[in-house]
Amino acid sequence: MFKVWIDAGHGGKDPGAVANGIQEKDIVLKVSIGIKNRLEADYENVQVLLSRSTDVFLELKERTTKSNAAGADLLVSIHCNAGGGKGGFESFRYTSASENSIKLQDKLHKAIMGKLGGIDRGQKAQNLHMVRESKMPAVLTENLFIDVVSDADRLKQTTVINAIIDGHVQGIAAYLGLVEKTKDDKPVSQRDINVPSKWAEATWAELTQKGYFDGKRPGATVTREELAVIVSRIVKSNFSNN
Structure with missing residues (x-):
């Protein structure tokens, strides 16, 4: 059973980037929960653990301590960006990243860009806590810019959120070599009986x-x-x- 750790950045008293009527902490939580649900529903032998599943604040050290203690096979920290001019997507690994972290970043980056499209700001290396202190292959993704109007408008669309989720799921599955469940193994989705078709x-x-x-x-x-x-x-x- 593979263990995947998904870290939704910010939360609680820390909203992250805020602009154009949206908050980073809300977007990344929605994406993180979506990744967990789809990975576990669509693939065999994978368990997804979350740093947070609600709007709570966690120190960076708490996040990496928990993921390391869980013995996760990989970590992906989910964020949105700000202050980037034209906007777009980019990903980060540690400056002295392992070969597996580089491989994970490559799989993730290409899969997300393939689903999301738009401006590709590239695969980068930086001394960030989440990718430095994690004992497993780790990547941090910056999924569009909260303070760029065109990106913010996209982040308000369900189809774009789904594209971000699907890109992460596809990249993680490719890195781990996960086997997709057959139709008979996949749970039947339950409709909301309070909403008419x-x-x-x-x-x-x-x-x-x-x-x-x-x-x-x-x-x-x-x-x-x-x-x-x-x-x-x-x-x-x-x-x-x-």
Whole structure:
């Protein structure tokens, strides 16, 4: 079982970069949780551990101490950037990185750029705590710029967040050589019963307005007694209109 450590930067009292109506800490948490969910759902023999799964503050030392104690096979620290002019994506390894860290960075960087597109600011080396103090191959990713309007607009789009998540998942899977689960092994995704399907939105709204439904749990299954209530409402409505 491979152990993957995903570190969502900042959190709690430390929002990270803030501009254009978004905060770095929120974006990176969403991405980190998405990486965990997709890696574990789509690939065999992998466990994803998170520095944080909620909006809490952690010192840098706490993050690397926990990841080292867990014996993770790799660490990826997720961030968004600021102060970079035209924006774009870049990744970092330690200045004296191991060959495996360099390999991980290469796999990640290429996979993320392949999904995300846009400006490629390159694969870089820097003396950053998260990649220096981690005992396993480690990379820090800077996923677009909070303070560049065009990048911030992209970060507000679900499709772009998904592209960032997918790029990380693809890069990690390629580095570790993970085997994708067969369709039979993948869990069936559960729909939110409180949200109507796109194709049924208009009809659901119309029938709710007419009183046939109470507007609750549009995606839930119907019991025979609930169906009886619905039929009764329809009959009474038709009777009153005649």
